[in-house]
Amino acid sequence: MRAAYASALHPEAPLDGLTVGDLPFSVPDGWVPVDVRASSLNHHDIWSLRGVGLPADRLPMILGCDAAGVDPDGNEVVVYPVVEDKADPRGFSLFSERHPGTLAERLAAPRENLIPLPAGVSFAEAACLPTAWLTAYHMLFTRGRVAEAGSVLVQGAGGGVSTAAVALAAGLGKRVYVTSRDAAKRERIAELGATAVESGARLPERVDVVIESVGAPTFEHSMKCSAPGARIVVCGATAGHLAQVDLRRVFAMQLEILGSSMGTPDELAALLELVASGRARPVIDSTFAFDAVGEAFARLAAGDVFGKVVVAF
Structure with missing residues (x-):
């Protein structure tokens, strides 16, 4: 499975630790696979590459918190990014902290984290929303x-x-x-x-x-x-x-x-309906194909973005 992942941690030059390549894919018990259609980048990804919140013993770690795609039943979904995690002192973690993230062809997620994608909202727009x-x-x-x-x-x-x-x-x-x-x-x-x-x-x-x-x-x-x-x-x-x-x-x-930090699955569903109504639309700075994910990270790291940087699969 193709993925963009942290292979090393570089506090001063974070993009030096970004690797794009093949990694194995597995689905934990009780979780389901999602075919990812779009993801978006967050500064959380840059901090992970610096080693903030991501220790070396968890490498390689697939990056990315946000995703929209298709579940095993063919339904279009958005993935809620917060996972219940008893091993984390907070009681939860985000994808790419303890569990593989969203910048990959496939993502394993708890079924309860899958929110239906309303009509009129594209995969790219939906991928901007979860974080x-x-x-x-x-x-x-x-x-x-x-x-x-x-x-x-x-x-x-x-x-x-x-x-x-x-x-x-x-x-x-x-x-x-x-x-x-x-x-x-x-x-x-x-x-x-x-x-x-x-x-x-x-x-x-x-x-x-x-x-x-x-x-x-x-x-x-x-x-x-x-x-x-x-x-x-x-x-x-x-x-x-x-x-x-x-x-x-x-x-x-x-x-x-x-x-304030993050939000709930019900709030994500309400946000999706608000976007579907046309009252607000995600602001997309730029969209990159997965093959150009390195350029997407460079765009975010440069600090001159306006809105979200999206990676499309």
Whole structure:
């Protein structure tokens, strides 16, 4: 079976450990095989190649968390990426952490992880959803209670989670603001229905929900832009995790600072239906054939992507 996998760990040059070749395929008891039609890349894959969360004793490890394909009964499905895992301290793991990932011709998955693919959603679009888009959906709907909000701020344009959050919030008719230092990205994100501003710029209003994945460089701005009772939802800290927090503003404005990670199978099914309805569509930066998966990784690692990088089989 052809697969893209981590064969070695290189913290400073992660792509040096990426190998494309044949690996054996097996299906654990109680799981089912899925013929993969499309997968998408995440920065999780780059971190795995650096050895973050993936020790050397688990190599070779097939990379990839996201997949859409066909189950043994011929049904088109999307694969929920979280696997119950008693060996992991969290009680779960993602594909490519302890179990082979999705960047292969075939994937073994628990049957309960297979979500039906609605009509009108392509394999490529569906492959964008299980990690980045599901994270954004959970942040907005469950943690951020966006249904109660009129306005949303998304810190940092371009990445998979941020573009998903903008597209979802705009699709709901919310007033959406997004920050970026890159003028080209501000122009592109505005096409999704957002008001794009420079990082740190004053907004026309204080917002009800903030989507925060940047961390230390933007967190003070997130707090200053928050309306009374606002929810600041944090899913990462890509530019620094030691943010300073003015607790006086937290209690005076009654702000909620909420951690968020991934989402549930029911939320993935609801997200798929939202996409099928046409209210939001995944933003695809580029699509590569599996034979060019190395180029796909180089595109992601270069850091200039806008949306998701997809690998089609």
